Structure formats: C-alpha cells, structure tokens
Amino acid sequence: RRKKIEALIEEFSIEFEDICIIDPKEVAQEKKRHEFGDLFWEKRKRKGLTQFEARKLMRERNYFGSMMVETGEADALISGISRNYRSTIKPALEVIGKEDGVNKVVGMYIMRTKKGTLFLADTTINLNPTAEEIAEMSVMIAKTVKQFRIKPRLALLSFSNFGSTRTNASAKMSKAAEIIRKEHPNLVVDGEIQADFALDAEKTERIFPFSPLAEESANALNFPNLESGNLAYKLLQEVAEVDSIGPVLVGMKKSVHILQLGCTVREIINMVTLSVVDAQIKK
Numbered sequence: 684r685r686k687k688i689e690a691l692i693e694e695f696s697i698e699f700e701d702i703c704i705i706d707p708k709e710v711a712q713e714k715k716r717h718e719f720g721d722l723f724w725e726k727r728k729r730k731g732l733t734q735f736e737a738r739k740l741m742r743e744r745n746y747f748g749s750m751m752v753e754t755g756e757a758d759a760l761i762s763g764i765s766r767n768y769r770s771t772i773k774p775a776l777e778v779i780g781k782e783d784g785v786n787k788v789v790g791m792y793i794m795r796t797k798k799g800t801l802f803l804a805d806t807t808i809n810l811n812p813t814a815e816e817i818a819e820m821s822v823m824i825a826k827t828v829k830q831f832r833i834k835p836r837l838a839l840l841s842f843s844n845f846g847s848t849r850t851n852a853s854a855k856m857s858k859a860a861e862i863i864r865k866e867h868p869n870l871v872v873d874g875e876i877q878a879d880f881a882l883d884a885e886k887t888e889r890i891f892p893f894s895p896l897a898e899e900s901a902n903a904l905n906f907p908n909l910e911s912g913n914l915a916y917k918l919l920q921e922v923a924e925v926d927s928i929g930p931v932l933v934g935m936k937k938s939v940h941i942l943q944l945g946c947t948v949r950e951i952i953n954m955v956t957l958s959v960v961d962a963q964i965k966k
Contacts, residue, residue, distance in 0.1 A: 749778035759938035792929035814858035838881035838901030839874025938962035
C-alpha cells in the first residue's frame with residue numbers, strides 16, 4: 684500500500700532516488716492489470732481459467748509481482764512474509780514456471796552452522812519423492828551449491844546406514860545414490876546414511892571407511908520426505924539458533940524466492956541478496 688510505504692519512508696527519513704512504488708489495486712494500475720491478466724489467461728485458458736478471473740487475480744500482489752518478473756519489468760520476486768507458503772508459491776509456478784527440463788521445484792534452506800554452511804533439501808515442497816525424483820533434485824542442489832563456489836558433498840539421509848535396516852524409505856535413498864553415481868560420477872554422494880555420520884567424517888571413516896563421505900563431511904543434506912526435512916530445519920533454527928536463508932526455490936525459470944512467516948529483517952536482506960545473484964546467473 685502506497686500510503687503505508689510513504690509513511691515509513693518519512694518516519695525513518697529514508698532517502699530514495701526514483702523509487703517506484705506499485706500498488707496493484709490502485710486505479711492507475713487498471714490498464715496494467717488487464718494487460719497482465721490477458722497474458723496470464725493465454726497461459727491458463729485451457730486449464731479452467733476465464734479471462735475475467737485472470738484479470739481479477741492481478742489485483743493480488745503475488746500474481747501481479749510474478750507477472751512483472753515474467754515480462755521483464757522486474758528481475759526477481761521476494762514474497763511470503765505475511766502469507767502461507769502455498770498461496771505464495773502457487774502464483775509463481777502458474778505464471779513463471781519451472782526451468783526447462785526440470786520436473787520438480789525444490790525448496791532448500793541454507794544454514795550457517797559451526798560445522799560450516801549446510802544446504803538442506805527438500806524442506807518445503809515435495810511430500811514423498813521417489814528415488815528417481817530424489818536423484819534429480821540432488822543434482823539440482825549440487826548445481827546450486829557450486830554457484831556459491833563450494834564443492835557439493837551430498838548425503839542422502841535415512842534412519843539407517845547402508846542397508847542396516849531395510850525399509851522402502853531407506854531403500855529409496857540407496858537407489859537414489861546409485862542413480863546419481865551412475866549418471867553423475869564426478870559428484871561426491873552417498874546414502875542411505877544417518878545424519879550424524881554424514882556430518883562427522885572421522886566417525887564415518889572409523890566405521891564406514893568405504894564411503895566417500897569418510898574423507899570429508901557432507902554439506903548438502905537430502906531428506907527422504909518433506910516431513911523429515913521440514914522438522915530438521917525448524918529444529919536447527921530454534922535450538923541451534925543458526926543463521927539461515929530460505930526457503931530458496933531451486934528449479935524456477937526466473938528468480939523467485941519465498942520468505943517464511945515471521946522472518947527477521949536480516950533474513951529478508953539475506954534472501955534479497957541471494958535473489959539478485961540468482962537473477963544474474965539465470966540471465
């Protein structure tokens with residue numbers, strides 16, 4: 684809302700040059716709403732959306748903002764601080780969509796811990812991915828880790844180590860590791876493996892010296908399902924009080940990232956910084 688933003692600028696004596704404030708609900712934006720709505724309708728007209736509904740949706744910030752990114756009027760979209768995750772990601776997926784060749788978008792958290800920077804996935808989107816999907820998502824995460832000039836070391840987590848307890852869930856992680864090793868032999872990956880072994884190379888070397896993670900601990904942790912990933916990152920945030928950035932969307936065609944409810948100003952700044960880098964890489 685323009686009045687609220689202008690009041691905050693005045694209250695904190697913030698100096699801006701040529702700042703552009705856009706409120707999608709303003710009368711001045713009606714022409715743009717119709718333009719964006721018609722473009723969106725072309726995308727979704729065979730998926731149950733009417734032109735009237737498409738134009739009406741452009742009054743919502745997440746749809747309007749996504750269309751700004753899609754049409755090149757903005758380079759990145761940051762949202763989610765006051766909405767639930769689903770209502771924020773849905774417009775981005777419908778308007779912008781996934782990168783070519785990507786089947787699943789991944790929600791990833793970047794955690795700065797005493798053991799170094801950790802990349803956790805999937806923490807926000809995919810409920811119970813298959814072995815093939817976990818393999819694909821792991822490769823996407825590895826690609827993202829490389830963009831931070833960090834060599835990815837992937838651990839596919841489970842409650843068991845290398846077949847110690849054979850269940851569908853543990854077998855899934857083992858199969859995913861086999862797929863990655865076969866299709867991407869240059870990636871450092873192992874699983875299924877318990878989290879404590881994945882994060883402690885010395886411990887792994889003593890008991891599982893055959894594992895590539897015995898040489899150096901994992902920095903990218905991939906979970907067997909959404910429940911375990913979501914619980915893990917929330918526990919780390921609350922108990923360890925680690926610095927975090929996320930959830931970062933990996934696999935989107937353009938730079939879109941969603942904040943968590945109740946995040947701090949520092950977390951917003953971190954996410955904005957990451958989104959700028961992401962937008963530059965995608966261009």
